[in-house]
Amino acid sequence: MRILTVNVGTFEPSEHTGAPGGSTGIGKKPVDAPVRVSSPGPKGVGGSGLAGDAIGDLRHHGGDTQAVYAYAREDLDLWERELDRELPNGMFGENLTTEGLDINGALVGERWRIGEQLLLEVCSVRIPCRTFQGRLREPGWIKRFTHAARPGAYLRVVEPGDVRASDTVRVEHRPTHRVTVNLLFRALLTEQELLPEILEAGNALDPEARERALKHLG
Incomplete structure (x- = not known):
């Protein structure tokens, strides 16, 4: 398991974003030099x-629970077909394009050691938005991406460090519950009856997802 590219x-200006100034950073491209990764602070800041x-758009993206977005090259290959x-790597706006890692089968709270220093924890999922659809320029893309339930994972930073292409990825901790990235995504977007189940992930769960699950329970 390894990092193929860091993006x-x-x-860039975009007609599809509601961010102040009408700009987006979704156009990620691979870089050669090592990149420092650390906790950015609360969402919105x-x-x-x-x-x-x-x-x-800091209202909906970024912050500690969306510090890093990872997507598997294998899933990009499926979409290519x-x-x-x-x-190309980075096309989905992912920071890390991985190889050999089942991201959608990863558990919320699973921890990945990348290289020697960086430790990341799976905590949330990518929710498709109109900026994403605008970048892909595919009709009905939000619906299609949602139906496929291959969202990739957002990760929080547990221990900061540098990341570079070709770094190895080791699963350092895997929880005992069964809340996968795929299950969390389906619970939030298409199968609300699954919402109570995501609470099994405990404190590793993104606070916004936890709040939705608790509201569903009434």
């Missing part, structure tokens, strides 16, 4: 966990 974005990576087009 960062710069601010903190941006990306990767140094030099742009986040356009389904969409019949090339999807």
Whole structure:
């Protein structure tokens, strides 16, 4: 299991974002140099966990529970076949494009040691938005992405460190519950009857997801 590329974005104008100034950082591209990763701060204030990576809409993106976004090259390859087009690393706005790692089968609270220093924890999922659809320029993309339930994972930073392409990834901790990235995504978007189950993830669960589950329980 390894990091294929580390991807960062710069601010670009977009007609599809509601961010102040109409800019987005979704256009991530691979970089060669090591990138420092650390906790960015609370959502709404903190941006990306990767140094030099742009986040356009701090209301909905970035912060400690969305510090790093990871997506598997294997899932990009599936989308390439389904969409019949090339999807380079970073195309989905992911910071880390991985190889050999079952991201959608990862458990909330699972911890990944990347290289020697960096330790990340799975805590949330990517929710498709109109900025994402605008970048892909695929009709009905939000619905299609949602139906596929291959969202990739948001990670919080447990121990800061540098990350670079070719770094190994080791699963250092795997919880005993059964709340996977795929299950969390389906509970939040398509199968609300699963919401009570995501509470099994405990404190590792993103606070916004926990709040939704508790409201569902009444």
